[in-house]
Amino acid sequence: MKKRVFTTLTLLVSVFMLLAGCVPSKNQSSESTSSDESDPNGPVEVTIFTPKLSNTNDYSENEFTKMVEEKFNMKIKWEYATQDAAKEKRQLSLASGDYPDAYLLVTWIDNISKVEAQKYGKEGVYLPLNDLIKDHAPNIQKAMKDIPYLEKGMTALDGNIYGLPLVGECYHCSKYGKMWINTEWLQNLKLEMPTTSEEFKQVLQAFKNDDPNGNGKKDEIPLSGESTMVGDNPIQFLMGAFIPNNGSNYINVNDGKLSLGAMQPEWKEGLKYVQSLYEEGLIDQGTFTQNAEALKQLGTPDGEAKLGAFSAGHSAIGVDLNSEHSKHYDVVPPIKGPDGAQFTSSDYGSVNNFAFGITDKAKGKKAEVLMKLANYLYSEEGTLAMTYGKENVHWKKGGPEDIDLNGKQAKYVPIPQDPNMKEEDKVHYGWGEKGPILQTRAFRDSIGTSTDEWSPEGYERRLFNATKKYDGFEPKEQFNAKAAWVAPEDAEEVALLQININKYIEENMVQFATGSKNIDKEWNNYIDGFKNLQVDRYLEIYNNAYDFEKNK
Numbered sequence: 001m002k003k004r005v006f007t008t009l010t011l012l013v014s015v016f017m018l019l020a021g022c023v024p025s026k027n028q029s030s031e032s033t034s035s036d037e038s039d040p041n042g043p044v045e046v047t048i049f050t051p052k053l054s055n056t057n058d059y060s061e062n063e064f065t066k067m068v069e070e071k072f073n074m075k076i077k078w079e080y081a082t083q084d085a086a087k088e089k090r091q092l093s094l095a096s097g098d099y100p101d102a103y104l105l106v107t108w109i110d111n112i113s114k115v116e117a118q119k120y121g122k123e124g125v126y127l128p129l130n131d132l133i134k135d136h137a138p139n140i141q142k143a144m145k146d147i148p149y150l151e152k153g154m155t156a157l158d159g160n161i162y163g164l165p166l167v168g169e170c171y172h173c174s175k176y177g178k179m180w181i182n183t184e185w186l187q188n189l190k191l192e193m194p195t196t197s198e199e200f201k202q203v204l205q206a207f208k209n210d211d212p213n214g215n216g217k218k219d220e221i222p223l224s225g226e227s228t229m230v231g232d233n234p235i236q237f238l239m240g241a242f243i244p245n246n247g248s249n250y251i252n253v254n255d256g257k258l259s260l261g262a263m264q265p266e267w268k269e270g271l272k273y274v275q276s277l278y279e280e281g282l283i284d285q286g287t288f289t290q291n292a293e294a295l296k297q298l299g300t301p302d303g304e305a306k307l308g309a310f311s312a313g314h315s316a317i318g319v320d321l322n323s324e325h326s327k328h329y330d331v332v333p334p335i336k337g338p339d340g341a342q343f344t345s346s347d348y349g350s351v352n353n354f355a356f357g358i359t360d361k362a363k364g365k366k367a368e369v370l371m372k373l374a375n376y377l378y379s380e381e382g383t384l385a386m387t388y389g390k391e392n393v394h395w396k397k398g399g400p401e402d403i404d405l406n407g408k409q410a411k412y413v414p415i416p417q418d419p420n421m422k423e424e425d426k427v428h429y430g431w432g433e434k435g436p437i438l439q440t441r442a443f444r445d446s447i448g449t450s451t452d453e454w455s456p457e458g459y460e461r462r463l464f465n466a467t468k469k470y471d472g473f474e475p476k477e478q479f480n481a482k483a484a485w486v487a488p489e490d491a492e493e494v495a496l497l498q499i500n501i502n503k504y505i506e507e508n509m510v511q512f513a514t515g516s517k518n519i520d521k522e523w524n525n526y527i528d529g530f531k532n533l534q535v536d537r538y539l540e541i542y543n544n545a546y547d548f549e550k551n552k
Contacts, residue, residue: 043075044369046362047100049093050078050434051086051109063429064385068376074369086110094120101362102370104355104435111353112163114156114484115491121162122488127358127367128160136368137375139382143167143438152549153351157485163354164374164436171441172314172463174348175470177236177247180318181309184328185212196336197241197273204282207308215304223277224284224318225311226295234287234311235274235509236345241337242270244475246345249498250505251542253477256550258543260535262505266341268523273337274513288510292317300325314463327454331466334473346474350483356436374436383437388414390429402448405464410448484545497538504533 050059059065059078069075079100081089087110093099105111112126120126133140144151147167154161186193186203189212194200204222206212213220225234230247239245243266244252252261261267277283286294292312299307299319305328310318319326336342358370376382388395394417398410417426433439450458453465486494508526511517517526 049100050104052080106434117162126162132371139378163357166355169441176231177345179237179332180329213304239270240343249481333469344473352482405445411446413448
């Protein structure tokens with residue numbers, strides 16, 4: 001989920017050579033592109049680029065591929081890149097002009113950003129999809145009406161739609177920065193679930209001093225986290241008792257205007273609280289430097305549990321699901337601060353990027369058939385087949401004994417696959433969670449799962465129930481910089497400003513939290529440092545984007 005910035009010498013040299021004229025221009029047809037007019041009665045041939053995951057077989061032999069080829073009278077030529085090389089290869093293809101008819105992407109590996117969509121849309125590389133949607137995509141039209149944020153989020157500043165998103169309304173993902181606590185330790189020490197910042201501190205003190213694991217040793221770690229993912233740093237959760245903290249751009253909204261939360265007095269008070277925990281040895285010293293694997297080792301020891309609480313988007317980041325320790329960790333609902341603040345971090349209901357785009361190599365029948373394919377994927381039938389597989393092989397319709405996340409009869413139930421099945425006996429059907437699919441919350445919640453939420457099989461239910469405890473604590477107004485349509489002429493500037501500002505915030509955040517910087521003595525210097533980072537210009541650009549979004 002972190003953005004990757006391409007700074008390798010290889011990529012820079014390659015792009016320079018491409019721009020210097022060593023390859024065909026963007027508008028020059030590549031040799032691999034075949035005409036869709038050559039045989040009016042035969043299938044329309046299209047080229048689609050997609051990342052190839054380690055467990056992905058050749059899609060040419062996939063039963064789902066053969067089904068959609070027959071359904072839409074098309075023949076797909078696949079172009080692949082490995083997971084690690086996918087983004088670089090796609091960017092190079094765009095720069096060289098040797099790109100496919102369409103991109104079908106896995107958004108957490110690579111995606112078409114809104115900046116990219118506008119840039120290459122203006123140049124004519126990405127086709128405007130408005131008329132294609134109007135003429136060939138009733139499912140997409142329906143989704144645009146039914147999902148409040150979809151049409152606005154898809155439509156660029158010039159009024160065109162250049163890409164289609166993967167609609168993935170993952171409920172448990174929508175509330176990140178959760179805190180997980182060892183409830184067995186609470187029971188052992190006869191403690192209640194903490195509800196305030198002061199109670200949370202008292203619980204951590206008890207975890208440190210009162211031998212909650214009962215082994216007679218002072219080997220407990222009251223609180224830890226990891227530093228590589230947004231939401232897994234405990235400051236994400238703890239700051240919510242003082243001020244909203246989205247953890248990705250630190251921008252808050254007050255009366256329709258954007259401000260930087262990390263510059264506010266409440267942020268200072270939040271950091272002083274975190275520093276008090278660290279000073280007492282209640283926060284593990286490795287918290288701000290270790291990765292998720294190191295955190296999981298703390299949470300999954302042999303023998304007695306060692307970890308009292310940890311911050312993470314979901315509990316399996318900190319404790320192995322198959323460990324006996326896993327069932328003892330439940331979420332701490334948002335805690336209330338000394339002045340009554342009680343917020344959670346939320347990211348739900350927006351279009352951040354695109355998983356599918358059609359290029360100008362696919363004009364005419366090619367564009368039409370690709371849009372028909374995308375339209376099918378935006379149906380429940382298409383999404384189910386693409387992501388879950390074949391009926392009665394990979395999934396079945398739910399019966400009275402199958403319960404969905406809302407406690408009702410499940411609509412669909414996954415069928416467990418034999419891990420020892422020979423490769424030649426496996427049925428390869430579907431392309432996984434990539435491209436333009438419609439996983440609305442209603443669809444996701446209708447899938448059956450084990451009613452034992454503390455078992456590995458019931459993990460999705462555990463996350464669902466945990467997330468409900470965070471509902472209602474979101475800020476009234478929120479701004480998602482990832483979803484903002486920034487004017488193309490401002491895009492490069494604001495991206496650089498964000499990198500520098502976020503780095504400055506996060507470096508000082510850790511220094512203040514660990515006490516390596518004295519917050520009372522250094523706070524004014526910290527605030528003054530934002531002037532050189534052009535924070536006013538940064539907020540001006542995003543304010544313009546926010547105003548545009550509100551007035552759409």
